[in-house]
Amino acid sequence: MSIKIFVPCDTTARSLGADQIATLIQAEALSRGIDITLVRNGSRGLFWLEPLIEVETENGRLGFGPVTANDVQTLFEQDFHQGQTQHALCVGLVEQIPYLKNQQRLTFSRSGITDPLSLQDYLDHDGYAGLENALIMTGQQIVDEVKTSGLRGRGGAAFPTGIKWQTVLDTPGEQKYIVCNADEGDSGTFADRLVMECDPFMLIEGMTIAGLAVGANQGYIYLRSEYPIAHHILNKAIETAYQQGYLGNNIRGSQKQFDLEVRLGAGAYICGEETSLLDSLEGKRGLVRAKPPLPAIVGLFGKPTVVNNVLSLAAIPYILDKGGQAYADYGVGRSRGTMPIQLAGNVKNGGLVELAFGIPLNQLMNEFGRGTRSGRPLKAVQVGGPLGAYLPESQWHTVIDYEAFSSEQAVLGHGGVVMFDDSVDMGDQARFAMEFCTVESCGKCTPCRIGSTRGVEVIDRIRAGERPDNNWQLLEDLCDTMVDGSLCAMGSMTPIPVKSVMKFFPDELRHGRQE
Amino acid sequence: MITSGKWRIETVREIIQRLKSKPGALLPVLHAVQEYIGHIPDNVVPIIADEMLLTRAEVHGVISFYAHFRNHPTGKHIVEICRAEACQSVGCRQLEEHAKNTLNIDYQQTTDCGNITLEPVYCLGNCATGPSIRINDDIHGRVSPERFDELMGNCRQRLQEAG
Numbered sequence: 310m311s312i313k314i315f316v317p318c319d320t321t322a323r324s325l326g327a328d329q330i331a332t333l334i335q336a337e338a339l340s341r342g343i344d345i346t347l348v349r350n351g352s353r354g355l356f357w358l359e360p361l362i363e364v365e366t367e368n369g370r371l372g373f374g375p376v377t378a379n380d381v382q383t384l385f386e387q388d389f390h391q392g393q394t395q396h397a398l399c400v401g402l403v404e405q406i407p408y409l410k411n412q413q414r415l416t417f418s419r420s421g422i423t424d425p426l427s428l429q430d431y432l433d434h435d436g437y438a439g440l441e442n443a444l445i446m447t448g449q450q451i452v453d454e455v456k457t458s459g460l461r462g463r464g465g466a467a468f469p470t471g472i473k474w475q476t477v478l479d480t481p482g483e484q485k486y487i488v489c490n491a492d493e494g495d496s497g498t499f500a501d502r503l504v505m506e507c508d509p510f511m512l513i514e515g516m517t518i519a520g521l522a523v524g525a526n527q528g529y530i531y532l533r534s535e536y537p538i539a540h541h542i543l544n545k546a547i548e549t550a551y552q553q554g555y556l557g558n559n560i561r562g563s564q565k566q567f568d569l570e571v572r573l574g575a576g577a578y579i580c581g582e583e584t585s586l587l588d589s590l591e592g593k594r595g596l597v598r599a600k601p602p603l604p605a606i607v608g609l610f611g612k613p614t615v616v617n618n619v620l621s622l623a624a625i626p627y628i629l630d631k632g633g634q635a636y637a638d639y640g641v642g643r644s645r646g647t648m649p650i651q652l653a654g655n656v657k658n659g660g661l662v663e664l665a666f667g668i669p670l671n672q673l674m675n676e677f678g679r680g681t682r683s684g685r686p687l688k689a690v691q692v693g694g695p696l697g698a699y700l701p702e703s704q705w706h707t708v709i710d711y712e713a714f715s716s717e718q719a720v721l722g723h724g725g726v727v728m729f730d731d732s733v734d735m736g737d738q739a740r741f742a743m744e745f746c747t748v749e750s751c752g753k754c755t756p757c758r759i760g761s762t763r764g765v766e767v768i769d770r771i772r773a774g775e776r777p778d779n780n781w782q783l784l785e786d787l788c789d790t791m792v793d794g795s796l797c798a799m800g801s802m803t804p805i806p807v808k809s810v811m812k813f814f815p816d817e818l819r820h821g822r823q824e
Numbered sequence: 825m826i827t828s829g830k831w832r833i834e835t836v837r838e839i840i841q842r843l844k845s846k847p848g849a850l851l852p853v854l855h856a857v858q859e860y861i862g863h864i865p866d867n868v869v870p871i872i873a874d875e876m877l878l879t880r881a882e883v884h885g886v887i888s889f890y891a892h893f894r895n896h897p898t899g900k901h902i903v904e905i906c907r908a909e910a911c912q913s914v915g916c917r918q919l920e921e922h923a924k925n926t927l928n929i930d931y932q933q934t935t936d937c938g939n940i941t942l943e944p945v946y947c948l949g950n951c952a953t954g955p956s957i958r959i960n961d962d963i964h965g966r967v968s969p970e971r972f973d974e975l976m977g978n979c980r981q982r983l984q985e986a987g
């Protein structure tokens with residue numbers, strides 16, 4: 310009988326040699342006369358173990374990782390394919406690994422288990438159960454289910470998804486759109502990428518349900534150009550969905566229509582901001598639009614448009630399958646459901662951790678992350694992307710909850726957690742926050758466009774010891790001007806990481822890192 | 825990455841005609857042209873403008889807004905180094921210094937031999953296994969300076985094999 314061997318196909322596994330390993334495994338099996346079926350599965354999101362090779366056994370899937378090209382021969386010599394566990398890289402049954410076992414995977418329930426491009430795999434693992442329900446519901450019933458779930462946008466602003474959908478449903482219009490924001494520009498985040506590379510049908514299903522809910526028959530996925538593998542996988546999956554009647558003008562014989570297309574961005578962080586994204590989709594420079602009007606009312610090509618993050622849309626199939634209440638049963642306060650946290654940067658066990666809201670940040674970094682990769686003491690953590698605060702140790706008790714983060718003047722955002730050890734110079738980090746804004750500002754407002762350039766200069770002067778007290782005051786004023794005078798969060802939130810450094814690491818900003 | 829310098833104006837027109845009826849077609853057109861030629865030469869701008877009923881200024885404005893679009897030729901390989909925070913925490917600042925020193929170029933420049941163009945990038949979504957770089961469409965993780973040299977070596981080798 311053919312032995313099933315799994316080699317992940319996501320960006321991270323491939324960035325560490327998974328393709329070459331897959332080829333070597335095929336060749337080695339052939340030369341040894343061993344009958345194997347090699348599956349390119351998604352990633353489990355346990356990135357420190359990638360490439361994580363799995364073998365199907367009677368007891369479950371047995372894992373080996375991190376595998377390098379040099380290990381392939383010894384894996385075979387030690388009969389890994391027969392479920393032998395003595396190889397030094399054996400990590401036991403994958404589903405028993407505490408990092409995975411202790412998660413609450415609602416959205417990522419299939420990630421790493423299935424072949425992302427196999428529709429059959431998707432169907433065998435609860436796929437399209439939500440759509441089957443949605444097809445016999447009214448738009449209002451679908452929207453109500455999403456409201457019940459308490460889902461809030463996972464792109465950063467945490468706006469209730471059901472309310473956004475209600476606005477689009479209530480706005481009359483022949484033509485409406487569903488736009489998926491797959492620009493995932495925040496450093497330290499990769500959950501959207503994992504959805505698209507490891508379970509693309511889930512996103513397609515979520516968008517289709519959104520279309521049914523609000524009466525939109527066209528969807529676009531605005532994907533950043535930095536994700537070539539996601540681009541390829543999404544296009545393939547969409548093609549299959551069309552062939553099998555899950556997209557097109559008669560979805561599952563329902564006479565209902567939903568078309569879907571991927572559009573590539575072109576290397577602009579600001580195009581993650583929803584109105585800039587819409588301009589970009591319309592073929593223009595990605596300039597931010599003033600709100601109101603809301604995109605829900607005047608959106609893409611002036612039509613009512615749902616703009617949602619990948620993770621928001623990816624949560625929908627579960628909600629429509631198991632019910633909004635089942636989702637809302639997870640979480641704390643006004644943060645309902647689960648949050649896919651991404652442990653990144655200088656972390657020993659980096660990867661994706663999906664858990665109900667309410668877990669403290671330090672528990673994530675210790676129990677899951679296991680501290681820094683370098684082994685040096687952890688010094689600061691940037692949560693929520695480049696516009697998020699740097700948290701010092703005194704804030705690591707904060708729980709994963711939108712309101713808890715706001716009350717610390719911090720940002721949960723898209724759930725990226727970037728860890729820094731004590732070799733970081735926090736002055737550099739404050740400077741970079743301003744520098745990033747100079748690079749990525751859309752240029753529409755002066756406080757953002759010019760203010761960020763001035764910010765870099767002022768920080769340089771402080772660090773050079775030039776009239777440090779005056780310049781410190783100047784930097785504070787500048788931050789306030791950016792907060793008050795910017796049209797969008799690019800300009801108004803860039804001061805957040807800067808101010809967190811000013812507040813918690815002032816000496817380092819003034820004098821540089823002391824050994 | 826093909827930047828042979830040999831491209832036909834008719835093919836450019838065909839690309840535009842194939843895509844221009846899409847709603848908001850300009851970005852897809854620019855992507856396709858850049859994919860074909862390797863960059864978007866200034867003398868293609870009037871053709872795009874003409875076919876799509878836009879002004880040259882509009883087309884030029886869009887090209888210049890997006891970091892991904894280039895109006896000048898690049899080397900045979902585009903090497904992008906991630907400069908964003910998660911990669912900073914594991915040493916990308918040292919990596920970028922190393923890259924600039926060993927290749928003897930700065931960002932947005934091409935080696936004298938015409939093989940490698942160096943570009944900055946802000947996150948490749950590979951943030952738990954940085955420092956990350958992208959060479960054409962391949963992303964590489966945990967790129968130490970030594971690994972970087974190895975990868976550049978591979979690049980050179982592939983070029984030599986290709987003649």
Ligand SMILES: Cc1cc2nc3c(=O)[nH]c(=O)nc-3n(C[C@H](O)[C@H](O)[C@H](O)COP(=O)(O)O)c2cc1C
Pocket residue numbers: 461462463464465466467468470490491492493494495578579580581582583584616617618619621622797798799
């Ligand atoms: C500068 C900036 C960048 C943003 N980048 C992203 C992004 O990459 N992905 C995303 O989903 N939302 C991003 N957002 C938030 C979007 O504007 C918007 O709130 C979101 O797409 C709405 O979807 P949601 O309600 O599902 O979160 C960004 C916002 C700003 C101000």
Ligand code: SF4
Pocket residue numbers: 579597749750751752753754755757758795796797798799800801
């Ligand atoms: S704050 Fe910056 S990015 Fe936002 S609209 Fe103004 S200039 Fe553009």
Ligand code: FES
Pocket residue numbers: 927935937938939940976979980
């Ligand atoms: S720099 Fe010339 S071959 Fe690489």
Ligand code: FES
Pocket residue numbers: 496497498906907908909910911912946947948949950951954956
């Ligand atoms: S920060 Fe470098 S890959 Fe994300």
